[in-house]
Amino acid sequence: xxxxxIYNTLSRQKEVFIPIExxxxxxxVCGMTVYDFCxxxxxxxxxxxxxxxxxxxxxxxxxxYVRNVTDIDDKIIARALETNEDFSKLTQRFIDExxxxxxxxxxxxxxxxxxxxxxxxxxxNMIKALIDKGHAYIGNNGDAYYSVESFGDYGKLSGRxxxxxxxxxxxxxxINKRNPFDFVLWxxxxxxxxxxxxxxxxxxxxxxxECSAMSTRCLGxxxxxxxxxxxxxxxxxxxxxxxxxxxxxxxxxxxxxxNGFVRTDDExxxxxxxxxxxxxxxxxxxRGEEIRFFVLSSHYRSPxxxxxxxxNEARSALERLYTALRSIEPxxxxxxxxxxxxxxxxxxxxFNSAKAISVMFECANELNKLKTSNPQLAAKTAxxxxxxxxxxxxxxxxxxxxxxxxxxxxxxxxxxxxxxxxNKRLQAKSDKNWALADQIRDELNAQGVILEDxxxxxTWRR
RNA sequence: GGCUGAGUGGCAGAGUGGUUAUGCAGCGGCCUGCAAAGCCGUGUACAGCGGUUCGAUUCCGCUCUCAGCCUCCA
Numbered sequence: 001x002x003x004x005x006i007y008n009t010l011s012r013q014k015e016v017f018i019p020i021e022x023x024x025x026x027x028x029v030c031g032m033t034v035y036d037f038c039x040x041x042x043x044x045x046x047x048x049x050x051x052x053x054x055x056x057x058x059x060x061x062x063x064x065y066v067r068n069v070t071d072i073d074d075k076i077i078a079r080a081l082e083t084n085e086d087f088s089k090l091t092q093r094f095i096d097e098x099x100x101x102x103x104x105x106x107x108x109x110x111x112x113x114x115x116x117x118x119x120x121x122x123x124x125n126m127i128k129a130l131i132d133k134g135h136a137y138i139g140n141n142g143d144a145y146y147s148v149e150s151f152g153d154y155g156k157l158s159g160r161x162x163x164x165x166x167x168x169x170x171x172x173x174x175i176n177k178r179n180p181f182d183f184v185l186w187x188x189x190x191x192x193x194x195x196x197x198x199x200x201x202x203x204x205x206x207x208x209x210e211c212s213a214m215s216t217r218c219l220g221x222x223x224x225x226x227x228x229x230x231x232x233x234x235x236x237x238x239x240x241x242x243x244x245x246x247x248x249x250x251x252x253x254x255x256x257x258x259n260g261f262v263r264t265d266d267e268x269x270x271x272x273x274x275x276x277x278x279x280x281x282x283x284x285x286x287r288g289e290e291i292r293f294f295v296l297s298s299h300y301r302s303p304x305x306x307x308x309x310x311x312n313e314a315r316s317a318l319e320r321l322y323t324a325l326r327s328i329e330p331x332x333x334x335x336x337x338x339x340x341x342x343x344x345x346x347x348x349x350x351f352n353s354a355k356a357i358s359v360m361f362e363c364a365n366e367l368n369k370l371k372t373s374n375p376q377l378a379a380k381t382a383x384x385x386x387x388x389x390x391x392x393x394x395x396x397x398x399x400x401x402x403x404x405x406x407x408x409x410x411x412x413x414x415x416x417x418x419x420x421x422x423n424k425r426l427q428a429k430s431d432k433n434w435a436l437a438d439q440i441r442d443e444l445n446a447q448g449v450i451l452e453d454x455x456x457x458x459t460w461r462r
Numbered sequence: 463g464g465c466u467g468a469g470u471g472g473c474a475g476a477g478u479g480g481u482u483a484u485g486c487a488g489c490g491g492c493c494u495g496c497a498a499a500g501c502c503g504u505g506u507a508c509a510g511c512g513g514u515u516c517g518a519u520u521c522c523g524c525u526c527u528c529a530g531c532c533u534c535c536a
Contacts, residue, residue, distance in 0.1 A: 012466090030536075038536095045536045075534075158531075164464040165532050207534085229536030233466090236535095259536075260467090266528075270535055297485080298475060303468080303529070313474065313486050320485075323499065346476090355476050358484035368500055434495055441497075452498050459499090 026223035039276035104288035122213035139176035144186035158234035208239035324364035331379035403461035
């Protein structure tokens with residue numbers, strides 16, 4: 001079998017994945033800043049890395065998955081001021097909302113979900129170490145800064161040189177910094193701001209340091225995979241590397257994974273642009289699994305354009321897969337089928353879920369044919385299809401339940417009423433009263449119910 | 463200005479130096495009382511211009527276009 005290859009942003013190529021400790025994987029993903037509902041961009045991160053974890057487990061790895069929550073920063077403070085509540089109340093509220101979105105998307109919980117505010121000791125200790133080693137300093141304003149010039153490899157991850165970057169082009173240069181690209185480790189508190197004690201006075205951590213501190217605490221100085229959205233590559237992840245490697249003297253992360261953006265109208269979906277759709281909103285019209293399928297229908301590093309058409313296609317595609325699985329009892333296949341092998345090849349190639357899904361469709365096609373010609377083999381093929389769906393977190397519902405679900409439809413008619421109508425129609429059919437049979441079918445159709453006759457039985461879906 | 467990445471058939475989206483992606487939509491057929499679902503068949507697709515090659519959508523160069531990062535952002 002092919003070995004798993006992962007595209008490493010650091011080397012800009014796919015590399016065979018070799019864990020630091022055999023059979024084990026440590027994975028850290030930068031999570032959400034919790035001051036608002038998650039949008040589809042966040043959904044993509046959740047789903048993509050959920051699949052990474054599921055597939056690593058499928059391959060037999062023991063995975064420790066850590067995804068942090070940023071629960072203190074400028075935007076949180078600003079929002080709490082607007083809503084006139086304690087910042088921790090605000091963040092707790094949106095942490096709960098985030099968990100609901102995750103559940104709707106069938107995203108497994110990470111093993112650990114550390115909060116920045118619960119990691120102040122680790123953060124302070126790391127800043128101390130950086131100051132002691134001459135990588136950080138206290139500015140005239142009392143803030144602690146990281147000195148980018150003290151770290152030789154600065155810019156390696158994002159492929160840029162300090163000299164090439166245009167400081168002050170879009171943001172005023174801070175006179176407290178020695179180098180304009182130096183970044184804040186500890187911010188001294190203004191009156192009425194939430195703050196914690198430190199050797200440098202009351203204040204709060206800068207954004208980047210929390211991830212260095214939390215990942216180190218949870219996974220050690222050196223771990224396997226660190227992930228997040230593309231936009232975190234610079235400066236966030238670059239700064240994490242600078243902090244961690246300067247503080248510990250060890251290599252920080254082996255493999256850096258970055259997922260592409262979700263777009264609307266070919267533009268990046270982001271809070272600052274205001275062109276985002278929240279997961280919550282989309283869930284009013286589409287099922288979580290449809291969103292999930294939409295996310296996985298393209299490669300994780302490619303841009304993903306959001307539109308209703310795309311979600312509708314995801315719905316049709318899932319209907320096809322669930323239809324294939326309908327009315328069949330899967331039977332575990334004791335040999336690895338060619339489909340599963342090809343599925344694994346696709347996933348081993350940097351988690352190519354789009355290609356992997358295409359194999360699932362070929363399998364579904366085979367299954368549809370076998371249903372009549374070879375029920376025994378069909379049962380095994382159904383099991384193959386479900387086996388492939390598992391690491392993708394798809395097809396976990398009962399096919400009948402999925403196909404008859406009212407989610408995303410404006411269904412008013414109940415299942416019982418539908419059954420009554422179907423029985424009436426079956427009578428009409430046996431009376432060869434085609435006019436009445438067709439009338440009943442048309443009426444149900446108008447209510448979003450599609451009938452399917454097969455032999456003497458009639459099944460339905462919405 | 464610096465640095466990334468991308469341009470594939472009606473749409474979405476994989477992939478490959480010469481052979482079917484896949485899904486949706488369309489067309490023809492089978493099945494069906496008629497449908498639906500399913501099955502079978504079906505499309506001069508690879509931004510443009512050069513180059514390498516027996517042969518390039520796939521490799522190289524240039525051009526054009528788009529997106530992203532260089533500020534908070536997944």
